[in-house]
Amino acid sequence: MEVLDIIKPENQVFCKTKLMTDCALSYCPGCGHGTAHNLTMEVIDEMGIVEDTIGVAPVGCSVLAYDFMNIDMTQAAHGRAPALATAISRLWPDKYVFTYQGDGDLAAIGTAETIHACNRGENIVIIFINNGIYGMTGGQMAPTTLEGMKSSTSPYGRDIKTMGAPLKITELVAQLPGTYYVTRQSVHTHKNVRKAKKAIRMAFENIKLKKGLSFVEIVSNCNSGWKMTPNDANNWMEENMFPYFPLGDIKVDGKLK
Amino acid sequence: MAELKLMKGNEALAEATIRAGADAYFGYPITPQTEVIEYLMEQQPEKRTGMIVLQAESELAAINMVYGAASTGKKVMTSSSSPGISLKQEGISYMAGAELPGVIVNVVRGGPGLGTIQPSQADYFQSVKGGGHGDYKLYVLAPASVQEMSDFVEDAFDIAFKYRAPVLILSDGIIGQMMEKVYLKDQKPRMTNDEIIEKYGNWATTGKKGRERNIITSLDLQSEKMEKRVHRLMKKYKQMEAEDLRFEKIACDDADYLIVAYGSSARISQKAVELARKKGIKVGLLRPITLFPFPKKALFDLANQVKGILSVELNAGQMVEDVRLSVEHKVPVEHFGRTGGIIHTPEEILEALEQKIINNGSIRHHKTRESSIL
Amino acid sequence: MTEEIIIAGFGGQGVLSMGKILAYSGIMQDEEVSWMPSYGPEMRGGTANVMVILSSERISSPYLKVFDTAIILNQQSLDKFQDSVKPGGVLLYDPNGITIHPTRTDIEIFQIEGNKLAVDMGNAKISNMIVLGAFLKIKPIVKLDNVIAGLKKSLPDRYHHLIPLNREAITKGMNNLKPFLVAEMILK
Numbered sequence: 001m002e003v004l005d006i007i008k009p010e011n012q013v014f015c016k017t018k019l020m021t022d023c024a025l026s027y028c029p030g031c032g033h034g035t036a037h038n039l040t041m042e043v044i045d046e047m048g049i050v051e052d053t054i055g056v057a058p059v060g061c062s063v064l065a066y067d068f069m070n071i072d073m074t075q076a077a078h079g080r081a082p083a084l085a086t087a088i089s090r091l092w093p094d095k096y097v098f099t100y101q102g103d104g105d106l107a108a109i110g111t112a113e114t115i116h117a118c119n120r121g122e123n124i125v126i127i128f129i130n131n132g133i134y135g136m137t138g139g140q141m142a143p144t145t146l147e148g149m150k151s152s153t154s155p156y157g158r159d160i161k162t163m164g165a166p167l168k169i170t171e172l173v174a175q176l177p178g179t180y181y182v183t184r185q186s187v188h189t190h191k192n193v194r195k196a197k198k199a200i201r202m203a204f205e206n207i208k209l210k211k212g213l214s215f216v217e218i219v220s221n222c223n224s225g226w227k228m229t230p231n232d233a234n235n236w237m238e239e240n241m242f243p244y245f246p247l248g249d250i251k252v253d254g255k256l257k
Numbered sequence: 258m259a260e261l262k263l264m265k266g267n268e269a270l271a272e273a274t275i276r277a278g279a280d281a282y283f284g285y286p287i288t289p290q291t292e293v294i295e296y297l298m299e300q301q302p303e304k305r306t307g308m309i310v311l312q313a314e315s316e317l318a319a320i321n322m323v324y325g326a327a328s329t330g331k332k333v334m335t336s337s338s339s340p341g342i343s344l345k346q347e348g349i350s351y352m353a354g355a356e357l358p359g360v361i362v363n364v365v366r367g368g369p370g371l372g373t374i375q376p377s378q379a380d381y382f383q384s385v386k387g388g389g390h391g392d393y394k395l396y397v398l399a400p401a402s403v404q405e406m407s408d409f410v411e412d413a414f415d416i417a418f419k420y421r422a423p424v425l426i427l428s429d430g431i432i433g434q435m436m437e438k439v440y441l442k443d444q445k446p447r448m449t450n451d452e453i454i455e456k457y458g459n460w461a462t463t464g465k466k467g468r469e470r471n472i473i474t475s476l477d478l479q480s481e482k483m484e485k486r487v488h489r490l491m492k493k494y495k496q497m498e499a500e501d502l503r504f505e506k507i508a509c510d511d512a513d514y515l516i517v518a519y520g521s522s523a524r525i526s527q528k529a530v531e532l533a534r535k536k537g538i539k540v541g542l543l544r545p546i547t548l549f550p551f552p553k554k555a556l557f558d559l560a561n562q563v564k565g566i567l568s569v570e571l572n573a574g575q576m577v578e579d580v581r582l583s584v585e586h587k588v589p590v591e592h593f594g595r596t597g598g599i600i601h602t603p604e605e606i607l608e609a610l611e612q613k614i615i616n617n618g619s620i621r622h623h624k625t626r627e628s629s630i631l
Numbered sequence: 632m633t634e635e636i637i638i639a640g641f642g643g644q645g646v647l648s649m650g651k652i653l654a655y656s657g658i659m660q661d662e663e664v665s666w667m668p669s670y671g672p673e674m675r676g677g678t679a680n681v682m683v684i685l686s687s688e689r690i691s692s693p694y695l696k697v698f699d700t701a702i703i704l705n706q707q708s709l710d711k712f713q714d715s716v717k718p719g720g721v722l723l724y725d726p727n728g729i730t731i732h733p734t735r736t737d738i739e740i741f742q743i744e745g746n747k748l749a750v751d752m753g754n755a756k757i758s759n760m761i762v763l764g765a766f767l768k769i770k771p772i773v774k775l776d777n778v779i780a781g782l783k784k785s786l787p788d789r790y791h792h793l794i795p796l797n798r799e800a801i802t803k804g805m806n807n808l809k810p811f812l813v814a815e816m817i818l819k
Binding site: 052053057063064070072074075076080083086090113116 | 280462470
């Protein structure tokens with residue numbers, strides 16, 4: 001049997017996510033962003049809502065999310081994605097509006113916009129990628145960088161006495177009455193990928209039901225920023241990130257777990 | 258039939274925004290423009306036209322709400338006063354870069370810093386030279402009456418959508434706080450979502466339906482592409498200069514001397530012109546209505562007629578630089594203006610004109626400067 | 632006709648609203664009007680003032696140095712604006728709380744006991760309308776009917792029951808105006 005005999009539609013078991021463009025991902029090999037992009041696009045595709053979806057890209061590694069996600073997208077100023085999404089969702093209440101943001105964008109420079117969009121209970125989805133570091137600018141300390149963790153701006157490790165403790169923004173927004181669904185997931189194993197997709201699906205279903213704000217954190221790795229191989233980065237994440245940022249639902253149907 | 262009302266400038270602007278068929282207003286309170294959002298909240302425009310009004314958590318959030326709404330083809334406004342406008346500059350630069358329509362209103366107070374809440378025109382440089390980062394300009398309208406606070410709203414939206422560019426209405430504490438008669442325009446209907454998709458579907462991010470996706474961004478990592486974008490912006494500004502320059506000449510036909518002033522200063526200067534003419538001094542007034550584009554040619558031409566020009570501004574001397582550039586040193590150009598929130602009186606302006614221009618003080622000064630260059 | 636007026640007193644004395652009613656009255660008889668307030672911390676109890684212009688011509692500057700009439704409700708404002716009255720102009724003031732009276736002899740000066748009369752009427756808030764009545768007695772630039780029409784237009788419906796009281800106050804002001812002679816004061 002020749003190779004070409006196998007490449008037939010009836011034999012296909014896996015395909016590229018339909019709503020991803022053909023543009024090569026700019027993310028480092030082993031990075032979780034690609035998977036998180038895929039899951040978001042799969043959910044939008046499976047729900048049949050692509051014509052009514054408007055995404056907001058941040059500043060950070062995923063600034064070019066619009067190059068990869070084949071949907072209408074607006075690129076926001078650093079940290080302001082929830083403000084853009086607020087306005088778009090208010091003016092187009094039947095659209096599915098989501099932001100896709102990293103930890104620096106969402107939990108440092110954009111903290112005010114994050115908190116207030118959550119507090120107002122905007123009918124949007126926020127997808128928050130937390131890898132504990134600034135990837136785009138080359139490995140500086142993030143608000144979620146763990147205690148003792150080294151980065152180019154905390155070269156001797158994060159000292160919480162002078163730099164503050166890693167910010168659990170997800171737990172924080174869960175306290176606000178405006179958030180309806182708050183969860184923390186990861187995308188480093190098959191099992192976690194399936195769970196994360198379910199969470200993203202629930203978040204987008206909540207928009208349809210006009211339930212208010214859904215907040216999906218994805219704890220992810222940054223093997224280049226952490227200066228590890230992808231495998232080591234994933235192991236390090238399990239051992240160090242998960243104890244501080246435990247996976248699971250934090251708030252479901254507007255009720256804290 | 259236009260409706261006649263007695264209103265504050267800020268209120269007239271707010272009412273005109275509803276009547277222009279705007280889709281949304283996002284703002285944050287700051288003196289002396291807080292009446293804008295107060296009036297809108299009181300009017301409940303959501304019930305009148307479906308227009309959304311939202312008090313944002315900061316000026317940063319407000320301008321970025323405008324940016325988001327504008328990216329979907331909606332007609333949106335934000336307003337603030339000087340310190341708040343400084344905060345909005347990043348968002349305004351993004352809007353210029355991403356080529357989005359939108360109206361920003363600055364009811365100027367004195368600065369720098371927290372400055373004073375009293376009137377000022379000290380944000381001229383910030384308004385006409387860019388304000389935020391990067392190569393861009395704003396189309397700047399300077400109302401000089403409550404009527405213009407109302408009329409310029411629709412004009413600003415028209416220009417914003419004609420060029421897909423942010424437009425600034427540069428007012429100040431005097432025009433914002435004073436009351437005058439105003440004839441309000443009739444209510445214009447808001448565009449429906451279908452109409453917006455039909456009209457702006459070639460660029461707006463309204464959802465990818467029956468077309469390729471749209472992307473709104475100001476980012477081009479490829480330098481050649483970014484340069485193309487900058488050139489596209491510069492082309493717009495050239496077109497604005499050719500097609501949408503606005504100014505008013507008052508008593509210029511027989512003038513021996515000229516005052517150049519905009520906004521509230523133009524109103525006060527007009528009284529100075531009246532006082533001067535009572536004394537037999539032939540003074541004219543050129544009022545730039547748009548500060549960018551600037552009436553360079555009109556000034557250049559008037560410089561062939563008048564003996565000297567006084568630029569009157571509520572600041573330490575900003576527009577005077579553009580006046581000097583426009584007249585290319587054909588006649589002496591001097592500045593007069595009070596700062597700190599003090600408003601110059603017509604009498605002070607006339608006195609300054611007599612001292613700095615008519616009594617040749619500045620001509621001597623001018624010659625000294627020239628000879629020092631030689 | 633052009634009448635350039637400054638009204639000044641404490642915040643809360645109805646300075647701004649007196650100016651507003653005057654401006655509205657002007658509109659009722661087709662005049663051009665402008666109303667330029669001092670704004671800011673004054674609203675919280677300091678001194679407040681408003682420049683009001685009524686004219687049959689287009690108004691140039693809403694901000695002025697000298698006025699045809701100054702209407703003054705406290706000492707600070709009297710000290711500040713006495714010299715801003717044009718020669719031959721009018722100074723009208725409420726003597727309540729005034730210890731240093733005006734001294735100019737090249738202008739016409741009048742007193743109106745706005746505050747006292749208002750208290751007598753049982754409503755201290757109405758004093759500004761009494762002062763307005765006194766002004767209109769000196770300079771009938773707007774008709775009483777137009778003041779009432781202006782009030783109707785500017786007040787929300789829920790305050791319309793107060794219009795007769797306002798009319799009474801204006802009339803009271805018109806009937807209680809007293810000329811003030813600087814010479815007499817000096818002799819005392």
